Amino acid sequence: MKNFHEYGKFLSRNIRPIYPPLIKGNGVRVIDISGKVYLDFSSQTLNLNLGHRHQRIINAVKKQLERIYYTSSRFLDEPTLLLAKKLIEISPSKLTKVNLKMTGGSEANECAIKMLRKYHNKKIIVTTYYSFFGETFETMKCSGKYFDKSFIGNKCNYVYIYPPYCFRCPYNEDLSTCSLSCVESFRRVLYFRSDIAGIIIEPINVNSGVIIPPKEYLVEIRKICDENGIGLVFDEVQTAFGWIGKIFASDYFGVTPDILTLGKGLSGGFPLGAVLFKEKYDVLEYGEHEFTYGAHPISCAASLEVINILTESGFLNNVEKKGKYLKDRLLELKEEFDVIADVRAIGLLVGVEIADRDGSPNHAQARKIYETCLKEGLILRLSHDFNGNTLIIKPPLIVSKNEIDEAIYILRKVLMANRV
């Protein structure tokens, strides 16, 4: 393929490629049609937790392809049933049921919204500004990110509270004396309204710049939900399956939601979504939430192997060690370059916030760093909301120390060249 733009023009504008298409991937590296090699510290769509072309996933998929590659939900198949049991075994305690008949995170969140509304017989759901739950109609309505998009219609079934963005606290609180005003605002909503079915939050908001809440935040949110008899949903589409050194952020924070939604790393590169939940939320009937290509046996076979790898002894400890190494290198860069205002990291999930010397967020500079890194062969991601000034670093968990050094070398070179 000589000129990819010639072909790209047939694609709708929202999926037209900006960069040359990729022709091969291997571990943490990818190659584009011009032969250029990149270090992929974005895991593509922040989803490839075991990188590109992991041999064990290829083997698992091939084995299933040779048996049967599609089944309807009236029959299902071995990988789907084995995966259901496995997910419940590794899930936070009290989550005893799973729906797997989905192809990704948006459909998983749709499922959670339906269950909340049906069980509580109430429509209103609370979430945070700048949250992101997907791109189906209902998940866009729910997402704080799309608050100003007119084509999605009214969002009157959602109430938004400020997120726990401690670095630029919307309540001007100081971390050392923080009284969790963001939690208090949730309590107040419930004080004034009795039509709330539940709250849906991302334990860590990755898309808006790896916003990590203080540990007590989710504990308090859980307490408020219990006191008011409303449901708590965690969207773990970004946070589950290894990056933070645990399978689930719920385990990291020691808080079990009532409903937990999954996608991305669940199946390491194959379409799959899942919802884990407490027994009482098992309220949807046949025909209310199963998609034709959901629980695809190939994706379920891949997912089983992903979980086998992640739960092998020492694997996640190693993620934590590599994460600490990456964080320390980034903190060194922060010392060296004023433009780095904050480094937020848990395991191999990191946000690097870019700002001016006076602390003002600098989106243009962040974009320039991101674009120049790409030219230099390092793929990162850029946050959208909260000023879009955070570089998101989320490499595959199989990344080596040498590859981290290589990425830091490129980032440092780019920061030197962009020094203001």
Ligand code: PLP
């Ligand atoms: N939830 C979160 C936190 C996400 O980041 C995403 C996708 O980026 C989704 C839900 C939607 O997942 P999908 O694109 O698989 O529908």
